[in-house]
Amino acid sequence: MDVKRIGGIAVAAMVASAGPAFAEGSLNIYNWGNYTNPDLIEKFSKEYGVEVTVTDYDSNTTALTKIEAGGHGFDIVVPSASYIQIYVGKGLLMEARPDQMENFKYMDPKWVDVEFDPGRHYTVPWQWGTTGVAVNTSVYSGDPNTADIFLNPPEELVGKVNVVPEMNDVMTMAELYVGAEQCTTDKEKLKEVRDILMAAKPKWIAMDYGTTEKLSKGDLMASVNWNGSTFRARLNNPDVVYGYPVTGYPVWMDNVAILADAQNVENAKLFMNYIMAPENAALISAFARYSNGIMGSDEFMPEDMKTAPEIVVPAEFAGKGVFTKECPPESQKFRTAIWTELTK
Amino acid sequence: MADTLSDDVLRRAAERAQSKRFDVRTMPGFTTIAVICFIALYAPLFPMAFYSFNAGDSIAVWQGFSWRWYVSAWSNDLVKDVTVRSLIVAACASGIATVLAVLAALGTTRTQPFRGQTLIYVLINQPLMVPEIVTGVALLVFFAMIKVATGYTGLIYLIAAHAAFCIPFAYLPIRARLEGMDKTLEAAASDLYATPIQAFRRITLPLMTPGIVAGAMLAFVISLDDVVITELVKAAGQDTLPTYMLGQLRRAITPEINAISTALLAITVVLLTTIFFLTSKKE
Numbered sequence: 253m254d255v256k257r258i259g260g261i262a263v264a265a266m267v268a269s270a271g272p273a274f275a276e277g278s279l280n281i282y283n284w285g286n287y288t289n290p291d292l293i294e295k296f297s298k299e300y301g302v303e304v305t306v307t308d309y310d311s312n313t314t315a316l317t318k319i320e321a322g323g324h325g326f327d328i329v330v331p332s333a334s335y336i337q338i339y340v341g342k343g344l345l346m347e348a349r350p351d352q353m354e355n356f357k358y359m360d361p362k363w364v365d366v367e368f369d370p371g372r373h374y375t376v377p378w379q380w381g382t383t384g385v386a387v388n389t390s391v392y393s394g395d396p397n398t399a400d401i402f403l404n405p406p407e408e409l410v411g412k413v414n415v416v417p418e419m420n421d422v423m424t425m426a427e428l429y430v431g432a433e434q435c436t437t438d439k440e441k442l443k444e445v446r447d448i449l450m451a452a453k454p455k456w457i458a459m460d461y462g463t464t465e466k467l468s469k470g471d472l473m474a475s476v477n478w479n480g481s482t483f484r485a486r487l488n489n490p491d492v493v494y495g496y497p498v499t500g501y502p503v504w505m506d507n508v509a510i511l512a513d514a515q516n517v518e519n520a521k522l523f524m525n526y527i528m529a530p531e532n533a534a535l536i537s538a539f540a541r542y543s544n545g546i547m548g549s550d551e552f553m554p555e556d557m558k559t560a561p562e563i564v565v566p567a568e569f570a571g572k573g574v575f576t577k578e579c580p581p582e583s584q585k586f587r588t589a590i591w592t593e594l595t596k
Numbered sequence: 597m598a599d600t601l602s603d604d605v606l607r608r609a610a611e612r613a614q615s616k617r618f619d620v621r622t623m624p625g626f627t628t629i630a631v632i633c634f635i636a637l638y639a640p641l642f643p644m645a646f647y648s649f650n651a652g653d654s655i656a657v658w659q660g661f662s663w664r665w666y667v668s669a670w671s672n673d674l675v676k677d678v679t680v681r682s683l684i685v686a687a688c689a690s691g692i693a694t695v696l697a698v699l700a701a702l703g704t705t706r707t708q709p710f711r712g713q714t715l716i717y718v719l720i721n722q723p724l725m726v727p728e729i730v731t732g733v734a735l736l737v738f739f740a741m742i743k744v745a746t747g748y749t750g751l752i753y754l755i756a757a758h759a760a761f762c763i764p765f766a767y768l769p770i771r772a773r774l775e776g777m778d779k780t781l782e783a784a785a786s787d788l789y790a791t792p793i794q795a796f797r798r799i800t801l802p803l804m805t806p807g808i809v810a811g812a813m814l815a816f817v818i819s820l821d822d823v824v825i826t827e828l829v830k831a832a833g834q835d836t837l838p839t840y841m842l843g844q845l846r847r848a849i850t851p852e853i854n855a856i857s858t859a860l861l862a863i864t865v866v867l868l869t870t871i872f873f874l875t876s877k878k879e
Contacts, residue, residue, distance in 0.1 A: 290673075305833030309843065310842045310845060318828065322744050324832070468654075
């Protein structure tokens, strides 16, 4: 009896869970974990009567692998900028033409003609952020907007600087610092990059994550750090400031795209258009605390984010950002070699 | 009589001396190594559990005791949703795995030894030896083909995958139990005109029950804890508790994840302790 009942429940559960994937009016979003504001999903569901599921992934590679295999049942995915061309190249994305959608007018023009999706035929920004330097002003009162903070630390910061162990971010900053391009293969420039990093390393205290905590507590007086993390550290400790290296700093962006084999294309397009509306984009940012790339969303944002210099890039540094990309194999080889030596 | 007695005593004393000499516990460094191993295994769990009771937002700065994060995890609908799904998958998968494991255990212990028996052991225990990521990728590709062909993407794929890798975990305790059981009882039942089915139902099955329960619980825990295969096999809306937790890691971690981990750890410890008592009852 009991066994039968349990079996019945299990079968019912299986059938129920199979339901939404095919029901009229559903939408299956595949996004980074802890990244989607439940309020946004609820609002969208209510307005359009669409049942939405959000499923998590933890890395671009996991998402790409599952989508490439097919049969996943997802309609929308949110890959990082560096992965968009890989998706497009493999024919995994639908040319949904968000540039022809009603709310496209709200997209910040500086994010329209991006290298990874010129004219925005495939994707819409979800959130974006920067990698810069965080400095504690109680120790260092100079200009924070320089990569010198970690590549040539000023006297006050020697032995107090942390570098996050993210090869692509750190190498991009160092390459830009010596005046090279991202993913350079120029051996002289690479030698310069290597020498600067090796000379700076003894002046660092660590190469670690967990910067939000340590900057807040004052365990670290400076660090290569992400803007969102620095923002949270500053809310805990007002002495922390965020610097945008004038030689150039990495920019990342996660983008909403519709999958080529999506089952609920119309709902996916509705959602794409929906999140370009400023008040909805603001909901995305309010939850995950990064900028969204939609003009006019600021006024709907939480008070503490509206004016945060970590979130709103000051005009003078706005043009210095460089989209991080996956380097071609040759430059990747050089980067890895330098990185291995550095982290030894 | 007295002679044999003293002989006996002497022999036992000699045995004791010998067994003492070869007792690993008296080997130099045994205690040190054991202590280091236990510390390495368990020390990292304490800070995690400790900070789950933190009143503040941090997982590294103590700001006083509070149940806050347990309350927050408990009232988080997403956590509830994924926990229920984890339990459904674990219950179904361990149920299927246990039934198959019982059959396999009977087939490999209550029959005449046959050619290729070792091969059968290897086949049954394959999930223990093949790296999880290999199985995961294989299942991903295989299930994707079925999903595309049939259009069905329900929870059944996850349950099937879990059941497959749970089989050896259920099989090993059941087989151990069967091997340790006195076969003469079953023979006696047959002598007393019990049909094979009666003998199985009245004698073998009750005697092997502790093994079955232990195997089922172990399979349940293994299914509940699985990340890699689940991450690759899950379809839309099929996050389980571990894959949900993995997804949290990209952004700032709050003690909520510590609270969930600690609760999961507590459940695992309770189940494993039960298994331990069930299987050690005989000694």
